[in-house]
Amino acid sequence: MSGSPHSDRAPIRLTRRGRAVLVAFAAAVTLVALWLTVGPGAFAGSGESGDGTSRPARTVVVEPGETLWGIASAADPGGDPRRAVERIMDLNGLGxxxxxRPGQEIRLPSG
Structure with a gap:
């Protein structure tokens, strides 16, 4: 007998599936670490402007004859009014x- 008691064992070998599981696990750990480092607020749609400061939400008072569609179109002239209406409804809890209604105060999304 010479050397360590484990010298007669064969080296550990990974199968193709084992290597795939190991690579997937390493990728998942890397993505989670990146997400924790950068933070969830740093991704698109976080409500922050490009310089890192958040802009306050604007409010408007509904005038007689105004509709949510018209308010949304005026708030985001270059965007899709359907998306703007959806965001305004979500922000104001309109379900x-x-x-x-006239006199109602509506918060507008900041971006």
Missing amino acids: GDPIV
Whole structure:
């Protein structure tokens, strides 16, 4: 007998599936570490402007004859009004009721 007690064992070998599992696990750990380092607020749609400062939400008071569609179109002239209406409804907790009334204060998304 010579050397260590484990000298007669064969070296550990990974199968193709074992290597794939190991690579997937390493990728998942790397992505989680990156997410924790950068932070979830650093990704698109976080509500922050390009310089890292958040802009305050604007509010408007609904005038007689105004609709949510018109308010959304005016708030984001270059964007899709359907998306703007959806964001305004979510921000103001309007649920499935897109009807606004004169004098009602509506918060507009900041971006």
